[in-house]
Amino acid sequence: MNDHDDNQNAAARGHLPIDYLLPELRTALANRPSAVLVAAPGAGKTTRVPLALLDAPWLAGQRILMLEPRRLAARSAARFMAASLGEAVGGTVGYRVRMDTKVGPRTRIEVITEGVLTRMLQQDPSLDGVGLVIFDEFHERHLHGDLGLALCLQAQSLFREELRLLVMSATLEAEPVARLLGGAPLLVSEGRAFPVETVYAPKPTVGRMEDAVVRCTLEAMRAHEGDALVFLPGAGEIRRVERLLRAAQSGGANGRGPGLEAGVAVLPLYGALPPEAQDRAVSAVAGSERKIVLATSIAESSVTVRGVRIVVDCGLSRVPRFSPRTGMARLETVPVSAASADQRRGRAGREAPGVCYRLWTEGEQRQLKPQSDPELLGADLAPLALELAIWGNADPGELAWLSPPPAAAYAQAVELLRELRALDAGGKPTAHGQAMAELGMHPRLAHMVLEAKPLGLGALACELAVLLGDRDLLRSTRSIDIRLRLDALHGRGAGEAADPAAVQRLVAEAREWMRAAGISPSPDGRASGASSAAPPQPDAACGVLLALAYPDRIAQRRGDGRFLLRGGRGAAVQELQPLSAAPYLATAELEDSGSDSRILLAAPLGLDELLAYFADQIQSETEVKWERQAEAVRAKRRLRLGALVLKESQLADADPGLVAEALLGGIAEQGLELLPWSKQARQLRDRMNLMHAHNPEWPDVSDEALIDSIRDWLGPYVGGMRSRNDLSRLSMAAIMESLLTWQERQLLEKEVPTHLTVPSGSRIPLDYGDPAAPVLAVRLQELFGLRQTPRIAGGKLPVTIHMLSPAHRPVQVTQDLASFWEHAYFDVKKDLKGRYPKHYWPDNPLEAPATNRAKPRPQA
Known part of the structure; x- marks a missing residue:
């Protein structure tokens, strides 16, 4: 249930806190097109406000749409309001969630999930027949909630000035929202909550978080009455804590102290559970029985779990984070915000005084962020970019946002949509993109399903879609091969390792997708309506379909379990397994860490399939x-x-x-x-x-x-x-x-010149290796009689003379020949005469004949 779920008996006895504010709210919406309502948990806003506005004159018999962030909350709110009217769901009050609709011709209040509103707006931007749109629990700031509000504001501005918008929340910074709504009136209602004692029990520095949660839960169950609500970041942690608690129930606490009573029910609660299991977790248990509900943030604000007096909060939440650098999204475990921690704590005081155990210190509490980051700032924006393109606003800056989409992530989303042929070069939606949006899947999965239909692989694509959109069906295996998950879905091979309830739910979802896409499986597993296009071989079919959904993640082997992704980044299979040696992989899930992303889910792909199905790319x-x-x-x-x-x-x-x-x-x-x-x-x-x-x-x-x-x-x-x-x-x-x-x-x-002629008559080459000092290397005896240093370049540059011995060894270097004859010659002569006594060494070199022999030829 929702914030209506304060206590049915209390509601029956008299007023809820929100009732005192309803006249003021009716007046505000009668005079203004928008309003903001902040009501503390337990005020009753979710179920009292829509009913109180049904007969408003400005509504004039039109419908009210109320958005809830989760399917469980939408169904619970609709049931409670219908019951308060003495009706079944589908009468005055109905709901629309993905793959589950209960509305009728008399329905005036439709409780819907946020994605449903986007589809309704795309089909009818004016929302004809709708007088009021309520955004409940808006503080959760889901992507589709922000998008829905932005689209409604533009629809209100362009088509329907009389359309009313009401934003409701329990822990919202309301002033920015009121400004976004054009200075909308801000109304505040106090809630009704019982006192909750807060106990700080910091996480141990060693050991698993799950062990600390189990110890704290067992102690709390022994010390206090009532049921316990335990907050954990994800389904994996829920399953581990559930196993530990059941072990403590059946065989003691294994050293953790006394075990758990046999009559205590341990119930998981997270979004992927079947509706029946969710309803069982939030409902009150019979008589004196007790329960421990292990929940994700789904139970934080949108849902009240009846009977809870104890909250155990691990202080962690799992949120999606998208990396524009890699084009990949991943789930990241982060500390909760202070507002979320207060919401969780308040769950213990909805029906009676309670206690909240926090597995962190008071010092850490003061360091928590005041509010959670909007999903829009860290999510994959491909769905949003496609919706905006179809809406007609390819530039998100043309809409009014509480938090604008990050430019880099949005640009990457647009590029992906072009690669999926959902947008043309100008950013306009193609017919294929329109069909993708109408399916209601993530654009990657919608593209895969639509491309699979003419190949006769539509049914297989829908099965892959539910596997990719859900948590891993085979959590115990280390294999990355998605074909093992398909086997489990069909009860083959590793099927015994899968949760039967999860298999049943996924099979039902796959059939719903087939129905939505107009696909009916044939007895041989191929879909009807297949074209004559040649389908891939069965072993390659999964790889081809995954590659259609994730064309940017096609990977080529480069040895030792390492792969190169189409975009140029590296990826790796961490453990040796058959797919480590595949020449190509279509990777569906990657963990963006380090230089090489870790491949978590993939299927093999052949070169022939790449050449056939990606020829245009x-x-x-x-x-x-x-x-x-x-x-x-x-x-x-x-x-x-x-x-x-x-x-x-x-x-x-x-x-x-x-x-x-x-x-x-x-x-x-x-x-x-x-x-x-x-x-x-x-x-x-x-x-x-x-x-x-x-x-x-x-x-x-x-x-x-x-x-x-x-x-x-x-x-x-x-x-x-x-x-x-x-x-x-x-x-x-x-x-x-x-x-x-x-x-x-x-x-x-x-x-x-190339050569200089010296007095002996020889033509000696010049060495120009150093343009600043060209060299004339010549034997000393061939220079007798030459008084001045030769110059070149029009007389601008003296050559550097390297004087050589008769054996062509350097004996002197000069650029001033006259000075050499006057000062240095006699010392050189003395040395050379001693080494070469048979050669001619005159006392007056300026008057002596030059020679290229040992002695000058006799004069005739």
């Missing part, structure tokens, strides 16, 4: 690339699906232009030493560099300049070449010379 590309190790251009043709290379083959007939471009790029990357520089070519470059140093208008042939312009000066000569071996045919001297005009060549020979 596969790109054929030609890569012509220089390979450094081979020192050659290699041309390859690839079939690529995102980051995945599906096929690769060598190309012998690649585009010559691309080959030349890759060759030039390889030379630029690896360096000009790949080119066959002869001694003549190197000298020519050095001479040209020297001229450029003295005249910037000359061609720059430095490494940097040549690499920057390599396509201009080398491109015309490399046609048909692919490798370094081919490059050896180039004449680099001729290529360098081609960079000069005829006049520049003449000037180069004059100003920067």
